[in-house]
Amino acid sequence: MDNTNQKKALINSEIALFLRGLIIGKVLTLMVIGGLLWWLLKPNLLSRSNVDSSNQSSNIISSTGSTFQTVADVPNASFNYGGSTAWASIRQLVDSQIQSVRPELQLRYVDPVNGSPGSSSGIRMLLDGKLDFAQSSRPLTDEEQAIAKERGFTLKEHPVGKDGIAVVVNPSLKVSGLTVDQLQQIYLGKITNWNQIGGPNLPITPLSQRPEDADTVIFSSNSELKGQALGSNVQYVYSTTEAVRQLSKTPGGVYYASARSVVFQCSVKALPLGRTSGQIIPPYREPMVSPEQCPRRRNQLNTQAIKNGSYPIIANLSVIIKQNKGREQQIGDAYANLLLTDQGQKAIQQAGFVGVQ
Structure with missing residues (x-):
């Protein structure tokens, strides 16, 4: 078992x-x-x-939208351009990106032989055939359009960005802000002392580029004050750089220019500006950075107020294009189209401005 x-x-x-x-x-x-x-x-x-x-x-690529590479009819040649000094950061940042992606397009910046660089001189050079297109931070004038018509073509403004017009003073000046009307009256010589608008008993020294060279304007094209002569106390400067230098040494001085050009400066103070005294809006993001904190910190542009239109003086950054059905019109249209791509608008914002799209 x-x-x-x-x-x-x-x-x-x-x-x-x-x-x-x-x-x-x-x-x-x-x-x-x-x-x-x-x-x-x-x-x-x-x-x-x-x-x-x-x-x-x-x-991912398709979701990013239009780019410099997607723009058609970009001419393969070298072109001269120039104009507004407010566009300096666009020329440095955006135009260099364009030419890196589209090497067939060569852009050459040209300074005026006579007068200071700016919107006015750039448009004059375009009218005279010295530029293929111009960059402007102010509207075309009736006179400029009339000259173009006499020469057999028209001029077209093609807005690609927005900027504010900022008013800057000496940092020691105790003034809370200005209305647009007060600013205009200062430059017409009607307001000559800061005590007339709530400031100290101090003569006002207005600084400005000459009207024929002006890069920006404070009298709109539909203003009743358009075309009036500036006050006899206005001191003319060659450029914004010169104006900022003078303001730092002039307690009663005042100057207006592209907000992108002056809001970041350490040696001047930007004033809030309003359509009325109860609606003054700073061109910088609050709180304001004092001159003592600069350059460790700098004031930043109030892009939101410019974008929503609440800031009282806004300048369109426009490509001025000669409408002659020739090479100038082709390059002007191509350049504007490049700046209006998603990539171009983003680059314009990186340059410190507000896009139009």
Whole structure:
């Protein structure tokens, strides 16, 4: 009986060992087959992975919108341009990006031979055939359009960005702000002392570029004051750089210019400006950074007020294009279209301005 039980136990043990070996063998076989299949299918899997990745990348690229590369009819040549000094950061940042992506387009900035650089001189040079297109931070005048018509073409303003017109004074001046009307009366010579508008008993020294060279304007094209002569106490400067230098040494001085050009400066103070005395809005983001904190910190442009139109004097940054169906019109249109792409508008914002789209 004992022998019989021992035989049964031995048989059961051998069966168990056999089944275990069979299972292990099948597992090993499946592993080998699986590995072989993975090795055979690996190229297809990688290819599919690459396709999926490529599709994902394509979606990312397409979602970014228009770029400098997508603009058609960009001429392959060298062109002269110039104009507004307010555009300096665009020329440095945006135009360099354009020419990096579109090397077939070469842009050469040209300074005026006579007079100071600015919107006015740039438009004059365009009218005289010395520029292929101009950059302006003020509207075209009736006189400029009339000259163009006499010469057989018209001029077109193509807005691509926005800027504010900021009023700056000596940092020591205790004035809370100005209305647009007060600013205009200062430059017409009607308000000559700061005590007339709530400031100290101090003569006002208005600084300005000459009207024929002006880069920006404070009298709009539909203003009744347009065309009036500036006051006899206005002192003329060659550029904003010169004006800022003089203001730092002139306690009663005042100057107006592109907000992008002066709000960041350490040696002058920007004043809030309003359509009425109860609606004055600073051209900088509050709180104001004091001159003592500069240049460790600098005031930043109040882009929100410019964008929503609450800031009282806003300048359109426009490409001035000669409408003559020639190479000048082709390059002017192409340049404006480049700046109006999503990539161009983003770059304009990086340059410190507000886009139009």
